[in-house]
Amino acid sequence: GAGVSQSPSNKVTEKGKDVELRCDPISGHTALYWYRQSLGQGLEFLIYFQGNSAPDKSGLPSDRFSAERTGGSVSTLTIQRTQQEDSAVYLCASSQDLYNSPLHFGNGTRLTVT
Amino acid sequence: AQSVTQPDIHITVSEGASLELRCNYSYGATPYLFWYVQSPGQGLQLLLKYFSGDTLVQGIKGFEAEFKRSQSSFNLRKPSVHWSDAAEYFCAVGANSWGKLQFGAGTQVVVTP
Numbered sequence: 001g002a003g004v005s006q007s008p009s010n011k012v013t014e015k016g017k018d019v020e021l022r023c024d025p026i027s028g029h030t031a032l033y034w035y036r037q038s039l040g041q042g043l044e045f046l047i048y049f050q051g052n053s054a055p056d057k058s059g060l061p062s063d064r065f066s067a068e069r070t071g072g073s074v075s076t077l078t079i080q081r082t083q084q085e086d087s088a089v090y091l092c093a094s095s096q097d098l099y100n101s102p103l104h105f106g107n108g109t110r111l112t113v114t
Numbered sequence: 115a116q117s118v119t120q121p122d123i124h125i126t127v128s129e130g131a132s133l134e135l136r137c138n139y140s141y142g143a144t145p146y147l148f149w150y151v152q153s154p155g156q157g158l159q160l161l162l163k164y165f166s167g168d169t170l171v172q173g174i175k176g177f178e179a180e181f182k183r184s185q186s187s188f189n190l191r192k193p194s195v196h197w198s199d200a201a202e203y204f205c206a207v208g209a210n211s212w213g214k215l216q217f218g219a220g221t222q223v224v225v226t227p
Contacts, residue, residue, distance in 0.1 A: 006156070033213050042118070042204055043158075056214060080198035091158070095213055103213055105157035 002026065004106035006060055006092050012112045021077040022110045025094030032075050033095075033103065036066060046090075049075060050098055056082040082113045116141040118207050120218035127195050128226050135221050136206030137151040146208035147188045148215065149179055155199040164188060175199070176186075200225040 005024040012018050025032050026030040035082040049069040060066070064082075069075040080085055089110050093103040117140045129134050139145060147164040162173025169181040179190045188205060202222050206215040 006211055031213055035217075040219070040223055042120075042214075042219045045207075045216065093158075093213070098213060102160045102163075103158075104213075105159075107155070107157045 003086050004094050004104050006090075008108040008109060008110075009107065010036075011112045012114060015084060015113055016081055016082045018078065019111065020110070021079075021080055021090050023075045023077070023092030023094075023106060025073060025075070025092070026104055027073075029096055029101075030072065030095035031095045031098045031101070032069060033093045034075070034077050035091040035093065036051070036061075036088045037091055037108070043091065046077070048098075084109075084113045085110055087111055087113045116145065116207055116209070117175065118216050118218040119223050120183055120203075120205055122221045123219070124222045124224070125225060128222045129197055130194050132150075133190075133192045133195045133199070133223065135203050135205075135223070136189055137188045137190065137218060138221040139186055139205075139207045141207060144183065146215075147160075147181060148192045148208070149173065149177070149188075149215075150151055150204045150206060152204065152220075153173075158188045158204065161190070195223075197225050197227075199223060207224075 007022045016070050032044050032049040035043040037043050047057050066078045066081045089108040091108045093105045095101040119138045139223045149161040150158045152158045161177050164181045202220045203217040208215045
């Protein structure tokens with residue numbers, strides 16, 4: 001079956017512009033996570049959703065970052081007024097539930113801010 | 115605060131040789147422990163996990179890992195590597211769930227003929 005799909009796969013944007021990154025989780029997965037992978041670093045947790053609710057936004061780096069999830073399915077991560085330090089690979093993962101299921105990762109969106 | 119350390123940024127190993135990747139964590143209690151692999155152009159894949167019980171856990175692709183509480187370690191091993199094992203490997207720690215994880219910086223494994 002289909003895995004986690006992220007789009008676009010690559011995004012180049014100018015500093016100061018807004019970007020939207022999209023994640024389509026596996027059908028039926030209630031939990032959805034966003035991570036960021038910067039060059040030479042491990043993955044950094046950003047936010048997770050249980051259904052459409054985001055109980056934990058503690059990883060969002062600044063108020064320029066926001067995310068939403070609609071219909072318990074698609075999620076969008078928005079970065080406003082992008083900065084060069086936002087350049088990274090943004091990974092989305094989904095799981096059947098929060099506590100008993102493994103994460104299934106997408107291939108990520110590589111964001112480059114020039 | 116919890117942390118995960120993978121001391122080796124890069125490891126080169128010959129095909130057929132054994133491999134051990136180190137992972138140390140700092141956490142107040144026994145965390146959920148994971149190893150993930152990221153192959154070029156592919157998403158992260160779970161290799162194995164430890165929650166409780168037997169401290170030696172078996173995973174996919176012939177990998178195993180051993181949890182040592184006294185050393186706060188969860189090292190990954192494979193007796194004989196294949197060229198297809200060339201990838202980046204991440205150790206991760208979770209407090210009480212599979213999903214909100216803290217990852218190490220990763221170890222890049224290169225396999226030579």
